[in-house]
Amino acid sequence: MAKKKELGIQSKKEKDFSKWYTELINKAELADTRYNVKGFVCYMPWATRTIKKMYGKYEAELEKLGHEPLTMPSVIPERNFKLEAEHVEGFSPEVFWITHAGKKKLDERLALRPTSETALYQMYSLWIRSYKDLPFKRYLSCQVWRNEGTTRPFLRAREFHWIEAHNVFATMKDAMAQVHEDMRTTHKLLEEEFAIPIMFFQRPAWDTFPGAVHTYAADALTESGKVIQLPSTHLLGTNFSKPFNVTFTDKNGKKRLGFITCYGPAISRIYGAMIAILGDDQGLILPFDLSPVQIVIIPIPFKGKEQKIRKECENIKKLFENKYITKVDWNDDKTPGEKFNHWEMKGVPIRIEIGPKDLAKKQAAIVSRLDGKREFVKKTKLEEHVNNIAKNYTAKLKKRHARRFASLVKKTGALKDVKDALNAGRIACTGFCSINLDGMSCAETIEKMGGLVRGKKISGEKNKFKKCVVCGKPAKETVYIAKAY
Amino acid sequence: MAKKKELGIQSKKEKDFSKWYTELINKAELADTRYNVKGFVCYMPWATRTIKKMYGKYEAELEKLGHEPLTMPSVIPERNFKLEAEHVEGFSPEVFWITHAGKKKLDERLALRPTSETALYQMYSLWIRSYKDLPFKRYLSCQVWRNEGTTRPFLRAREFHWIEAHNVFATMKDAMAQVHEDMRTTHKLLEEEFAIPIMFFQRPAWDTFPGAVHTYAADALTESGKVIQLPSTHLLGTNFSKPFNVTFTDKNGKKRLGFITCYGPAISRIYGAMIAILGDDQGLILPFDLSPVQIVIIPIPFKGKEQKIRKECENIKKLFENKYITKVDWNDDKTPGEKFNHWEMKGVPIRIEIGPKDLAKKQAAIVSRLDGKREFVKKTKLEEHVNNIAKNYTAKLKKRHARRFASLVKKTGALKDVKDALNAGRIACTGFCSINLDGMSCAETIEKMGGLVRGKKISGEKNKFKKCVVCGKPAKETVYIAKAY
Numbered sequence: 001m002a003k004k005k006e007l008g009i010q011s012k013k014e015k016d017f018s019k020w021y022t023e024l025i026n027k028a029e030l031a032d033t034r035y036n037v038k039g040f041v042c043y044m045p046w047a048t049r050t051i052k053k054m055y056g057k058y059e060a061e062l063e064k065l066g067h068e069p070l071t072m073p074s075v076i077p078e079r080n081f082k083l084e085a086e087h088v089e090g091f092s093p094e095v096f097w098i099t100h101a102g103k104k105k106l107d108e109r110l111a112l113r114p115t116s117e118t119a120l121y122q123m124y125s126l127w128i129r130s131y132k133d134l135p136f137k138r139y140l141s142c143q144v145w146r147n148e149g150t151t152r153p154f155l156r157a158r159e160f161h162w163i164e165a166h167n168v169f170a171t172m173k174d175a176m177a178q179v180h181e182d183m184r185t186t187h188k189l190l191e192e193e194f195a196i197p198i199m200f201f202q203r204p205a206w207d208t209f210p211g212a213v214h215t216y217a218a219d220a221l222t223e224s225g226k227v228i229q230l231p232s233t234h235l236l237g238t239n240f241s242k243p244f245n246v247t248f249t250d251k252n253g254k255k256r257l258g259f260i261t262c263y264g265p266a267i268s269r270i271y272g273a274m275i276a277i278l279g280d281d282q283g284l285i286l287p288f289d290l291s292p293v294q295i296v297i298i299p300i301p302f303k304g305k306e307q308k309i310r311k312e313c314e315n316i317k318k319l320f321e322n323k324y325i326t327k328v329d330w331n332d333d334k335t336p337g338e339k340f341n342h343w344e345m346k347g348v349p350i351r352i353e354i355g356p357k358d359l360a361k362k363q364a365a366i367v368s369r370l371d372g373k374r375e376f377v378k379k380t381k382l383e384e385h386v387n388n389i390a391k392n393y394t395a396k397l398k399k400r401h402a403r404r405f406a407s408l409v410k411k412t413g414a415l416k417d418v419k420d421a422l423n424a425g426r427i428a429c430t431g432f433c434s435i436n437l438d439g440m441s442c443a444e445t446i447e448k449m450g451g452l453v454r455g456k457k458i459s460g461e462k463n464k465f466k467k468c469v470v471c472g473k474p475a476k477e478t479v480y481i482a483k484a485y
Numbered sequence: 486m487a488k489k490k491e492l493g494i495q496s497k498k499e500k501d502f503s504k505w506y507t508e509l510i511n512k513a514e515l516a517d518t519r520y521n522v523k524g525f526v527c528y529m530p531w532a533t534r535t536i537k538k539m540y541g542k543y544e545a546e547l548e549k550l551g552h553e554p555l556t557m558p559s560v561i562p563e564r565n566f567k568l569e570a571e572h573v574e575g576f577s578p579e580v581f582w583i584t585h586a587g588k589k590k591l592d593e594r595l596a597l598r599p600t601s602e603t604a605l606y607q608m609y610s611l612w613i614r615s616y617k618d619l620p621f622k623r624y625l626s627c628q629v630w631r632n633e634g635t636t637r638p639f640l641r642a643r644e645f646h647w648i649e650a651h652n653v654f655a656t657m658k659d660a661m662a663q664v665h666e667d668m669r670t671t672h673k674l675l676e677e678e679f680a681i682p683i684m685f686f687q688r689p690a691w692d693t694f695p696g697a698v699h700t701y702a703a704d705a706l707t708e709s710g711k712v713i714q715l716p717s718t719h720l721l722g723t724n725f726s727k728p729f730n731v732t733f734t735d736k737n738g739k740k741r742l743g744f745i746t747c748y749g750p751a752i753s754r755i756y757g758a759m760i761a762i763l764g765d766d767q768g769l770i771l772p773f774d775l776s777p778v779q780i781v782i783i784p785i786p787f788k789g790k791e792q793k794i795r796k797e798c799e800n801i802k803k804l805f806e807n808k809y810i811t812k813v814d815w816n817d818d819k820t821p822g823e824k825f826n827h828w829e830m831k832g833v834p835i836r837i838e839i840g841p842k843d844l845a846k847k848q849a850a851i852v853s854r855l856d857g858k859r860e861f862v863k864k865t866k867l868e869e870h871v872n873n874i875a876k877n878y879t880a881k882l883k884k885r886h887a888r889r890f891a892s893l894v895k896k897t898g899a900l901k902d903v904k905d906a907l908n909a910g911r912i913a914c915t916g917f918c919s920i921n922l923d924g925m926s927c928a929e930t931i932e933k934m935g936g937l938v939r940g941k942k943i944s945g946e947k948n949k950f951k952k953c954v955v956c957g958k959p960a961k962e963t964v965y966i967a968k969a970y
Contacts, residue, residue, distance in 0.1 A: 069537065101579070
């Protein structure tokens with residue numbers, strides 16, 4: 001890679017989040033936005049490695065829960081696409097169309113899949129026969145393409161990398177149980193593994209996936225004071241089963257429509273949210289498991305001691321390399337200080353420094369990326385010390401952000417407080433008349449204040465508010481309101 | 486999945502390879518060809534799981550050899566695509582073109598990548614600056630799209646899944662060393678891991694990748710008597726560096742063109758070749774590591790002993806499940822015999838049967854998919870026995886096919902023998918005047934006989950033939966001739 005002066009990030013995350021994010025992407029070499037098709041970017045090796053690990057973790061969890069992997073064509077014939085009316089209306093403006101192969105015009109246009117419902121469900125109608133085939137749980141790891149307006153690396157792009165799980169059940173109740181499973185999966189992956197605090201909502205009726213009965217989705221909050229939608233799961237009910245003929249024969253030999261759910265964790269977007277939420281003014285911070293390098297060893301050169309320092313670095317590498325992804329930075333063109341900055345920018349969790357003093361004192365200097373403090377550890381304690389940092393790293397990171405997230409939720413019954421919360425980059429929690437279509441006019445009042453009604457929680461929260469924060473009618477729901485991307 | 490009568494494969498592999506392959510794909514539920522866009526198929530879970538494992542093995546090897554993973558956009562603007570004249574000529578007839586987004590016509594057509602040279606190298610010209618950046622080794626795991634004429638699941642499709650590695654070097658010599666590394670990688674993965682015997686050739690000048698100096702590729706032989714091209718690597722030299730401006734500054738500060746190689750293991754195609762070559766009339770045979778299930782346990786029900794048999798099956802599962810992917814088939818709708826057939830069809834390497842007699846004798850019946858023989862093994866020896874089968878399974882499979890492959894090469898100096906060898910589904914090895922363009926007319930004579938000159942070996946073989954098998958002029962090369970897909 002071309003040598004660049006590594007000056008660190010010049011923007012401050014708290015002051016100008018958007019500029020900070022762009023600098024992070026460039027200086028940590030995560031994406032290159034110079035690709036010559038607008039809205040399409042290259043993911044660089046450091047990002048690609050982490051994204052692969054995220055896929056691995058998500059796929060393992062989905063498989064544990066009974067989903068089987070499938071691979072589907074990326075193209076969908078126009079006739080399929082038109083079978084579900086709301087769906088086609090929702091997605092049509094964004095679809096990329098293939099019209100030619102070589103010089104030949106195709107008989108039928110092909111959509112580059114913006115999502116796979118209309119590709120999959122015709123096959124489901126062939127694959128599912130009997131109640132014994134249910135629940136039928138499948139997932140795809142793939143890209144989708146949508147001609148989005150504004151784009152931003154990882155967070156919103158015209159091609160993004162996701163997983164979509166599409167499940168069929170015998171009853172609406174089973175389908176709803178899947179929504180709850182998806183919610184648990186989202187909390188487990190995003191919070192435990194990726195250290196991103198989220199809330200999980202049932203979205204209002206006016207913010208539902210085209211063709212769904214209900215949409216449920218996670219929101220995370222970035223430093224800009226805006227929430228970003230992370231995995232969503234859609235209760236499709238029989239809306240797609242009807243046009244696509246997804247049926248099964250029940251125990252009594254009767255043909256019935258299947259109840260469908262679909263869940264779409266957008267891995268590249270979660271990656272974007274993760275680096276945005278966890279990073280700081282020194283650069284990336286990554287959960288321990290997800291960093292492409294977990295321990296970096298930096299030799300501090302000293303005349304006459306080069307051989308001994310080299311050997312010690314190699315010994316320490318040997319000590320850890322079977323357990324952690326360990327690297328010694330032998331680059332001759334950089335000073336130790338430049339190397340510190342470089343690996344901080346890359347978010348490597350543990351740095352070990354070996355200099356002449358450390359050799360003499362039989363110790364090493366250890367720095368955790370989480371707090372940046374340098375600790376001197378005797379060689380005999382080194383392994384234990386590093387294992388301790390490694391073991392607690394992600395949990396600490398998670399705790400830090402969970403605490404911050406919780407502190408940014410403002411419970412209030414007053415519209416003025418909602419407005420203040422939004423302006424302060426917070427999430428307001430308040431009473432609302434309805435998240436069905438009859439609540440839409442109150443939501444429009446909120447929208448004029450710059451906020452969006454994100455929805456209500458689907459577990460563990462009873463409404464305690466008496467009145468709708470806008471119209472003053474009895475509050476049926478406790479909702480959360482935030483600015484959003 | 487809908488219940489089907491599992492009758493096994495009706496066609497014989499030796500008699501009608503093509504029909505046998507189609508039946509295998511359907512009955513082992515590997516792909517569904519009923520997707521409603523011609524030439525595009527669904528990969529079913531059993532195939533997807535193995536293909537993922539194959540990706541994992543290939544990626545690990547490439548990374549060990551210094552390649553870093555990248556993720557690139559799937560679309561290439563038309564202007565890039567036109568920069569290398571031979572390349573555009575070679576690929577244009579097969580390219581799928583995106584012309585619209587929503588209702589809007591795009592300002593410039595976008596090619597759905599048929600291969601990534603013209604997407605990548607413009608970025609390489611930004612990423613590579615100095616000789617210190619070289620060698621520059623990157624790979625993508627992705628799909629490509631080509632409007633192929635005849636298609637066949639996995640082996641040739643309009644969308645296929647591959648890896649492409651694109652490397653840049655300071656000299657032609659370094660680039661050529663990469664070709665040899667790619668050859669070793671191909672032998673290691675295809676032969677050691679996937680048990681597919683191959684030969685690796687430099688292709689004749691008339692059979693070179695559009696835009697390449699030379700093309701090198703592996704061939705495997707199927708039961709149809711035709712070879713199938715497996716991974717190929719292309720020495721691009723500076724043919725793409727010039728139009729895409731891939732340059733570096735050398736030690737003396739002088740700007741130089743980079744020398745490029747690209748290597749393209751098509752994982753989905755290798756999967757097709759693997760199941761085609763290794764399978765038999767009972768169904769799939771898979772290398773041990775690649776099977777989605779490695780051990781299947783079948784309870785043989787017996788009235789009054791159900792509880793004991795169930796418990797024993799569960800105990801045996803526990804014995805193996807931490808080391809191997811182990812499954813007990815509890816399906817009540819099938820007889821043990823139907824289950825045996827089912828898992829043979831799926832290619833599960835080891836079957837363990839537990840019935841009342843086995844309980845009484847403290848033994849289990851073990852069947853290896855490789856030979857189908859049933860062995861009765863005492864419980865105390867069970868673990869050792871299974872470990873032994875597992876350890877030697879892939880090597881045995883490899884040996885079986887390597888022996889067969891070697892026996893099918895016919896060395897000859899006579900044109901009549903070449904013809905006979907081709908008609909007998911063999912590969913002929915013979916003398917040839919030239920694999921440069923001056924040898925093309927002799928190659929055309931071979932083509933009229935139904936054969937293709939596949940090329941010469943690039944390591945370990947000196948030419949011992951005196952005359953060209955066609956024109957009788959002095960033979961410069963020892964070449965291999967075969968029928969081909």
